[in-house]
Amino acid sequence: MTSFEEAETEETVTCLHLTFYHPCQAEKMMFRCLNFCKREQVRADEAAKFGRDSSVCRYNLMDTRVSRVQFSLHFFRKLHTSEYCFEIKNLSKKTKLTVNQTELGYLNKIDLPWKCIICFGDYQILAEIQEGESLDYFETHLHLAEAPILQERCLPCPPSLQPVPENGISPSFFLSQGKSPTEIDENEL
Numbered sequence: 001m002t003s004f005e006e007a008e009t010e011e012t013v014t015c016l017h018l019t020f021y022h023p024c025q026a027e028k029m030m031f032r033c034l035n036f037c038k039r040e041q042v043r044a045d046e047a048a049k050f051g052r053d054s055s056v057c058r059y060n061l062m063d064t065r066v067s068r069v070q071f072s073l074h075f076f077r078k079l080h081t082s083e084y085c086f087e088i089k090n091l092s093k094k095t096k097l098t099v100n101q102t103e104l105g106y107l108n109k110i111d112l113p114w115k116c117i118i119c120f121g122d123y124q125i126l127a128e129i130q131e132g133e134s135l136d137y138f139e140t141h142l143h144l145a146e147a148p149i150l151q152e153r154c155l156p157c158p159p160s161l162q163p164v165p166e167n168g169i170s171p172s173f174f175l176s177q178g179k180s181p182t183e184i185d186e187n188e189l
Contacts, residue, residue: 012133013133013134013138014084014129014130015039015132015141016127016140017128017129017140017141018125018127018143019125020125020145021125021144022063028063030061030062031061032062034059034061034144036142036144037141037143039139039140039141040139041139042137042140043136044135044137047072048073048140049069051066051068051070051092052066052068052070053069056068056069057069061123067092067093067094070092070097071088071089071091071092071097072089072091073112074086084131085112086112086127087111088111088118089104089109090106090107090108095121097118097119097120098118099112099113099117112127115127115128124145124148124149125149126145
């Protein structure tokens with residue numbers, strides 16, 4: 001028998017790929033303390049914390065608008081299955097966190113979908129889970145996005161950008177006068 005045949009069976013490791021974006025990264029370098037493009041091992045019983053306090057957080061964001069501890073990720077195995085997942089918990093008292101349109105307040109937590117977008121403030125993080133078998137640890141692999149992860153946001157138009165009818169009179173003009181708009185035939189003008 002060769003040493004290859006006697007070697008332990010190699011275990012695959014669950015890897016959490018995180019792609020970060022912030023519109024001011026080029027000027028403010030808030031991701032300068034993150035280790036991009038190199039996988040990092042995290043023990044399965046540890047929480048991966050993100051925030052600006054380097055004494056508490058494993059992943060530091062260098063921005064005073066980020067909470068000391070913004071959020072944490074916990075690795076776990078679902079009950080009665082062999083499926084491994086992550087749970088995300090918002091640890092910021094001031095900033096809400098959204099995960100694929102689900103808003104999390106302080107201490108709210110949910111299971112992280114296999115692929116999702118995490119947002120808080122101007123931060124956008126694309127999270128993708130690559131399945132593995134290891135019970136002892138998982139890996140994180142951080143990436144930096146050049147362009148926004150969310151290309152379009154469904155925001156209502158501010159009043160100044162609402163469409164104005166062809167006659168040039170805004171509907172808000174009538175509302176401020178306490179009158180409702182009435183339809184007028186072009187020939188009556």
